[in-house]
Structures are given as structure tokens and as C-alpha cells.
Amino acid sequence: MTKRNYATVNPCVMCQPMGSALAFKGIENTMVLFHGSQGCSTYMRLHLAHHFREPVDIASSSLSEKGAIYGGRENLKKGLKNVINRYNPKVIGVATTCLAETIGDDVSAIIREFKEEEGIGDDPEKDIIIISVSTPSYGESHVSGYIKALDAVVRKFAENSEKPKIPEDIEIMDYMENMEIMGYTEIIEKEKVAETLQEAKSPDIKETTNGKLNLLPTESLSPADVRELKEILEATAGDYIFLPDISETFDAPLGNELPKIAPGGTRLSEIADMPNSRASLGLGIVSKNLALAYLEESHGVPGHSVPIPIGLSNTDSFFTELVNTIGCPIPEEYQKERGRLLDAMVDVHKYLYGVKVAVYGDPDTVFSLTAFMLELGMNPVLVATGSKSRDFGKRIKQIFEEIRPELEPVVLDGIDFDSLNDAVSECNPEILIGNSNGRYIAKARDIPLVRVGLPIHDRVGAQRILTVGYRGALELLDRITNTILEATDTFTAPVQVEPAAYAGQGAEKEFMEGAQ
Amino acid sequence: MKEKTGIVDTLEERQPYIIRKQERGQVIPLACDNNSLAGAISQRACVYSGARVVLNPVTDAVHLVHGPIGCAGYTWDIRGAKSSGIETNRSSFSTDMKEIDIVFGGEKKLSNAIDELVGIYRPPVVFVYSTCIVGIIGDDLDSVCKTASQKHNIPVLPIKSEGFKGNKSDGYKAACDALKQLIKRPEEETVEKKPEVSQKARKPKINILGDFNVAGDVWLVKPLFEQMGIEVIVSMTGDSTAKTISRAAEADLNLVQCSGSMNYLAKWMQQEYGIPYLNVSFFGIEDISIALRKTAEYFGSEEMKKQAEEILETETNRIMPEISRVRERVEGKKAAIYMGGAAKALTLIKGFSELGMEVVIIGTQTGKKEDYEQISYSVRNGTVIVDDANPLELADLLVKQKADLMVAGVKERFIAYKLGVAFCDFNHDRVVEFEGFDGFVNFTREVDASINSPVWKAVKQRILKPEGVESERTAVKENGENISEKPCAKKYKEMHMDPEFLRQNQDDAVESQV
Ligand code: SF4
Ligand code: SF4
DSSP states (O other): OOOOSSOEESBSOOOHHHHHHHHHTTBTTEEEEEESOHHHHHHHHHHHHHHHOSOOOEEEOOOOHHHHHHOSHHHHHHHHHHHHHHHOOSEEEEEEOHHHHHHTOOHHHHHHHHHHHHTOOSOTTTSOEEEEEOOOTTTOOHHHHHHHHHHHHHHHHHHHHSOOOSOHHHHHHHHHHHHHHHOHHHHHHHHHHHHHHHOOSOSSOOSSOOOOEEEEESSOOOHHHHHHHHHHHHHTTSSEEESSOOTTTTSOOOOSEEOSSOSOSBOHHHHHHGGGSSEEEEEOSSSOOHHHHHHHHHHOOOEEEEOOOBSHHHHHHHHHHHHHHHOOOOOHHHHHHHHHHHHHHHHHHHHHTTOEEEEEESHHHHHHHHHHHHHTTOEEEEEEESSOOSSHHHHHHHHHHHHOTTOOOEEEESOBHHHHHHHHHHHOOSEEEEOGGGHHHHHHHTOOEEEOSSOOOSSSOGGGOOOBHHHHHHHHHHHHHHHHHHHHOOSSSOOOHHHHHHSOHHHHHHHHHHHO | OGGGSSSSOOOGGGGGGEEEOOGGGOOOOOOOSSOOOTTSOOSOOOHHHHHHHHHTTBTTOEEEEESOHHHHHTTTTOSOBOOSSOOGGGSOEEOOOOHHHHHHOSHHHHHHHHHHHHHHHOOSOEEEEEOHHHHHHTOOHHHHHHHHHHHHTSOEEEEOOOTTSSOHHHHHHHHHHHHHHHOOOOTTOOSSOOHHHHHHHSOOEEEEEEEOOBTTTHHHHHHHHHHTTOEEEEEEETTBOHHHHHTGGGOSEEEESOHHHHHHHHHHHHHHHOOOEEEOOOSSHHHHHHHHHHHHHHHTOHHHHHHHHHHHHHHHHHHHHHHHHHHHHHTTOEEEEEESSHHHHHHHHHHHHHTTOEEEEEEESSOOHHHHHHHHHHSOTTOEEEESOOHHHHHHHHHHTTOSEEEEOHHHHHHHHHHTOEEEEOSTTOOSOOSHHHHHHHHHHHHHHHHTOTHHHHHHOOSOOHHHHHHHHHHHHHOOSOGGGSHHHHHHHTOOOEEHHHHTTGGGOOOOOO
16 A cells, blocks of 8 residues: 555564464474463464364463453463363473563472472473463564474473473573573574583583484475475485474374373473484574574584475475484475476476566575575565565575576565555466465455465365475475466467457457457 | 263363253253363453454444554454445554564554544544553553543544453443443433323334344344334444434433443443333344334323234245245254353344254353353253353263254354354354344245255265265165164264264263254
């Protein structure tokens, strides 16, 4: 519409607790509880249920007016107790909503109190593990909520599994609070300094590793993506730990058993084992992978991040990284798949060349998608993310520089769909790639939309959308190409021009009428 | 006390909220109308959501959510409320409050946002919703809105909908309070309305309250009244505009459908403008008939009564073949109802009886004591009545009450599906009309499609056991008759799902007595 400075129109991000739920739900036997009022958790459940088409149980401490004024201590404790009674989880992920943050509840203190009262100890074998993460939405977006939750999980387990050298909750809380103020990188840097002062106890890193490889994404991938990555890791690394594993929890098969908490998810013993792994591989390079950094700095697990493996070169670097860290060959099967992708890219190159595309969504997904579009010869005229991201623009520019320096894309972060709409009218893409919320723009301009990301609630199969690996690239390639073909297919449309050339005057008139 | 406990395995504090209707129509007090229990995973939303669902269908309004981004994001275009014209309501507007706004207050940003949006969209009205944190930091919404109102010369109405200050019903009330301010006093109109006079003098006029034009419902209802010679001024709030709402007080009668949200407004209009109201429903042949007849009766015109009967006859005859066809296919099936409000739940009971189905579970998120009393009169013995149910309770009830079909919203849909129970969405996510005659046909078709789909058969056998299939086949071959007595076949029939929640307290389980 017009330039706006104050109002947000049609948001392109979700709030922080949503991200934390996406992360927590990938852990075995875990329940999520939002500390705040009832509405937030119901809305997010609704949103997730729409997308994954699974029941999504998220508890709320259901703060009422009294709780909001005098603090939510009692509600939170009661909520925890009821969740334990009814669901009997091994882990409870507690995320705060805006309300709880604004009234200033000291969540970790309340949890500590609760554990004392209930006689819950710190033995990961038999005690319930309660992990809290501070996720006020007025801070950042669901992307940071996801990253923070993973970090909190890894920390909790790492600290639990070792001899408790630091009082646990306080650590996390301080860290979280600091993060609000300073932003990720500063805090990481600070920590690094602290670490080096402390000097890694064993510079000859990881003699006593479990030989496993940690995998930590920065953004929620689809269950199909997680399954694909696990298959690849199975075939290469063999031993790996993928956190969080939503491949079953958000895409549960219909079986005889109907447990209260969807089965699957990363096993707790594995999470506890992450500090002993030989290396960590982060997926996503735009956002800072906090858990990965923590494992490296505090536990000497060497970490490396590659882009989310969408498209040829990104999947190549994923495999290259695997080969480098593990030293295994690339299995024949994947060489073949890669070959098939190349073959398909050649097959469709003319359909795609120069096609103007707009990509939007979460920063790292968009980064990887854009790289793929460029490889295919498409022209990403507009690249946008709803999250505020410091490095997004820089990274995107970089990738253009590398592959197609002559192109001049519009790159935006922290947008809403209204400003995306403005940008779309400026850039005139022929196709959109992103989540379902772009459908209004697509409809209004009569251009097709290829659905990737979250939420996808107006089509089925969001759980099964595969984009990663060579196979994912192939599927995406087919979808994009077919969408374009569908939109531009003139073969079956009535031919109008040719007959007129040799038809008589009268016949021409008739033809015109007939065509209408 | 005994009957009250143990219907399902749930938290002790939740037990009073679940009862089973017993013999002789006796009413057992059901606890309701309280705040949700912490940690119990209520299906309810918040005050804001209540206000939003009621007002959202006002098509030409700017609905501005003052708060952090999420609250607005999750309610973007949530209700499939159709508009015949402008669609400003389908955008989601938010002040996207940041940390700095929390610390220093969000009033400035809010007033700027209003200015900005009014400049761009030129709406006739702006609704400003407050969310939880606004209630905490104490922004003075009233004064910001008042100033903006004067500045732009349009109503800018604050909706006090802080999520934690009550429940959905309080949101309905907040929404009605806003609507009140949009309704203008009619000029040179006597306050007291005499049906006989108005009928002679001019065309009778009504409002429909509590119809949100989901999937275009209103468009199937309005013509019925128009055929009876009645003008429908406005439907609140489905497909309404600030202008049509402002004329509401010209009506002779209000027909209230969603009583939970709109009775409050109807009562106020009665007091303020002397407009009486009738509670009706436009769902199901019986309820539509009642609605038309009651209305005609109110206006007292024989002509109108005749027209109503004519409409009812032709329309019923028109759809009956289809209804009967479906009825044959679904008769005797058991239905579960879990709705937001009681009005819909009540009308559904009748709808199901028209299809020959029985209701075995009925519950609402926000029902009041009177509602549950009425519900318990309307259902058969053995039906379980539940307030503010949570997912585990619902799942448990579906299994124990042996429901074949559930009618509810999206959050419940996947619980039903996992259990192998058919499902029909009666909330705002549906894409076909359920009201009016054709709407009822749509509904019955959907019930049929879900109950009689062959997928449920497939879903019964959740693990493939080739040996089992083999032996069953040989069993059939060897001995054609009485297959069900064969051990392996029986094993198959009983190979039910094994919900974890049923394994505990098995003894407490009360089998359905229906
Ligand atoms: S209050 Fe915060 S946490 Fe709750 S829905 Fe709104 S933005 Fe999300
Ligand atoms: S913050 Fe409050 S108003 Fe917003 S969704 Fe949550 S409960 Fe509702």
C-alpha cells in the first residue's frame, strides 16, 4: 500500500513461544507448557494443528486476572503438577509468553521451588526434567524461539549429565536475560572469552568421544525433511544425534497404540550424550546456532554450520562436510540421486531460465531456496524474510555475488505481508515461493504460489513436503517447473491467431465470436 | 456424587465438569462458567478471541490489535466469514509492540498506527483490541481512541479484551459493547414498536443477531425472510458494515441465533429501543421452521404466515429426498458434539435427530448453567455432558461412548481422526454453508461422507499381519458359516486401538448405557 512506520499489516512471523514448541516437540516424551494466559497456547495449538494435521497438546498455566497482578507462581506450579499427573512426561518445556514476561515472573525460581516441594531431584534417569526458556514475543520471532529452546535443552542435559559444576537454572536464566539485552553474538563472544580464560581442559579435543555426529538445525524442518536427513546420516555417519526429531511426533502413523504424548523424538539419553560427540553439524548459516556454539565452547565439540541442504550446491556442501568430519565415502545411492538431479536440471533448464521469482519465509530456508533458484537459472527478484535478521541481507547478497553477480534482487528482512505485497508489485515476479500466507498476494496478482515453509494450512501434506537432500531438490524442482508449466501451458488453450490469417472475412468474425 | 466421578479418567478438579444424564430427566448440577484449570489444556481461547470472532465479520472496519505480533498473526482471517463487498476485515493489523513499547508504553505507537491505517484504508470505523500485555503496562486505550476519533471524525472504539481478564464470553460482551456504540438512534421513530402498526405502515424489518456468515450462511437465510416480505436490515455481524449496523435500531424484531455472544446485545436493544428478540436457529428443518413461524406469528399477519408455510413446504419437499437418502445411511449412528457455545450445540441435537442419529456426548467451551440445564433436557439418558473439556477427556469419551462422528472445531478434528472417528467441522473453518435449507443438505452430505467413508474400515486394521489374513481366509474356505466365531476372525474384530489412557483405571470405566 503506502509506506508505513507504525502499523504491521498481515504479519509474516509467528511469536517466540511457537518456535520453542516446535523445538520441544521434537524431544522424546516431552510436554510443552506456556506460562501465560490461555489464549496464546490455544492459538498456537490451532496453528500447528492446521499445519501438521495432528493433535497438538500444549498446556497453559492459564493466568487469570489474579495471577497477572500478583504473579503467576501458583498457576505455574499447578499447571506443572497437572501436566505431570495427566501426561506423565519425562521432560516439560516451559516457555514464557508476553504476559508472563511483562509481569516479570522469575520462572526458573518458581520451577526450583516446585521441584523442591514435589521432591523432584536432578537425576535424569528417574526425575522429570523441567527446561525453561524465556520467549517474550515482543523480543524476537519464532525463529529465535526455536534456537533458544534448543540451546536451553542442550544446556540442561549437558549440565545434568555431568557432575553439577555450576548451579544449573541460574546459569540458563542469566544467560537468557543477558541475551535479551545484548543479542546473540555479543553474548557468544563474551562466553568465548570466558571459556578461553578458563582454558579448555583438554586441548587435544575429544579423545573420549562416543563417535557420534550431532545435527542441529536453526529452523524447523518438515517431518519429511527430518526423515530424509536421518536416512542420509544413517547411510554415512551411522551414529548421529538429530535434535529435534519431529519426524514422528508431528507426522505420527496411525497405529494401535495411542499414547498421550506422540511417540518418537530425540531420545533423552542421546541429548545427554551430545557433549561427547565427535563433532556437531549445524544446518543454517544465517541465524546463529546457539546450541552448536555452546557445545563447542563448553564441551569442546567442534561445530560447523552449513546451509540447510536445499538445492544442489547446498546439499553438496552438506555431504562434503559429512565426508570431511566422518571420513566416509558418499554412498553410491546418493551419487545416483545427485546424478538424477543433474539430469532433471538439464531437462528443465529452459523452462526456468530467467523466470522471475519471489522467495519469502524464515531466513535460513529462504537463503537456501534462493541459492537453488539461482543454480537453476531463475531470477530471484525479491528475497524476503519476516524475521528481523542482521545477517540476512549480507548472506543473500553474497550468494548472488557467487552465482549470478549481474542480478539485482530486492532483499528485505522484518517484513509483513503488506510490504511484501508492495515489493511484489515493484518487482513483478512470475511465481512466488513461500508459505500459505502469500496466497492472497498470489491470488490478487494471478501468479502461482509454490508452498514451502510454515504455515501451510490451505493445502494438505505440509508434513510431507520434502526439500532437503538431492531427493528434496528433485521434488521441489518438479513442483516449481510443473507449476510454471501449468500457468503457461498454451497447448490445450484455444488457438486464436493462426486461423484468422487464412480465414475469410466472415469466418473471422464468426471465429471471434466463437472464442468469446 | 458417585455418578459424577469416574466417567473418564481425569484430574480430580475436573470431575465436576463431566456428568452423565441419568434417568427421569433429573438434572445433575454440572460445574461450569469458571476459569480454566492450569495445565489442563483447555480448548478455550481468550477474551480477545471472543471479541475478535464476533467483530471480525464487520467487513469495512479496520481491526487493529494493540499488542505483540503473535496475537494478531494467529487471528489473521481466521473465520471463513464471507463478505459481499469490501474485505478490509480480512487483513490483520497489529501495532507489533516491541520491548521499548513495553517499557515506555505503547500509546504513542498506537495513535500513530491508527492515523496511518485510517489514512490508507479510510475505514468508517476502527476497532482497537487490547491484548494481555496492554492490560499490564496500562496504556490508556480510551483516551487514545477518543482523541483519534475526534481527529478523524469516525468511531475509533477500544475493545477491552485483555486475554487474561476473563474468558471468551467476556470477549463477546466487549464486542457487543462496541456494536452498541455503532448503532444509531433512528430519527423521528417512536421508541415503542407495535407490531400491528408497523406492519400496516411499512415493511416489517428485522435484524439477525449472532450469524457470522461463515461460508456464506446468511445468504441462504436472508432470502427466506425476504420472501415473507420482511426486510433484513443487518446480520450481526456476518457480512455487515458500519453503515448497516448503524441502522439496526430501525428494526421491529431481533432474531438471535448465537445466544452466547448476542443475547447481551439483544437485551440491551430491547431496553434501549424497545425491540424485542426471539432466540432462533437456522440450522435443521425443524429449527428453520420454528424460526419462520415464530417470526410470522410475531408480526401477526395471516398473509405472512401463509407465505411462511408455503416456503416451508416447497423447500422441505425440495430437499427431503436428499435428506432421506442420507438418513438411511446414517441412522442409528452416535454423534459427539463439542462446540464453543451452547446455542449451536442445542440446535445440533435437533439436527441429528432429524437424521435419526443419537447424541452420546455433548459439551461446550463457554456454556452457562441455564445452557446446560436446557441441554440436559434435550438429550437422552446416558449422554455425557461436559464443560471445557480437554483433549484427553474428549478422546477418552469418544472411545467410551462409542461415538461414530464428532462435530467440533479443528483442534478436536485430529483427536477424532486418530481414534478412527468420523468428523464434521462446525466452526469457522468450514467452507460450505450449513444454515438454511441448502445448508442442511450440505451438512447431511458431509456427515454421510465422513461416516460412510471406507477409510474407517481400512483404519480398523492398523498393523498388517499377513498370517492373520491368511488364516482368516482359510477359515472362510473351510467353514463358510459363522465366521465371527472363528478365533482368528474374532481376534481381528477386536483388534482395536489401545489408547493409553484407557489402560489406567479400567474398572472405573462406565460403559455407554445408551
Ligand atoms: S501474547 Fe505474545 S506469546 Fe501470546 S500470542 Fe501474543 S505474541 Fe504470542
Ligand atoms: S496474549 Fe492474551 S490476548 Fe493475546 S492471544 Fe494470548 S491470551 Fe489472547
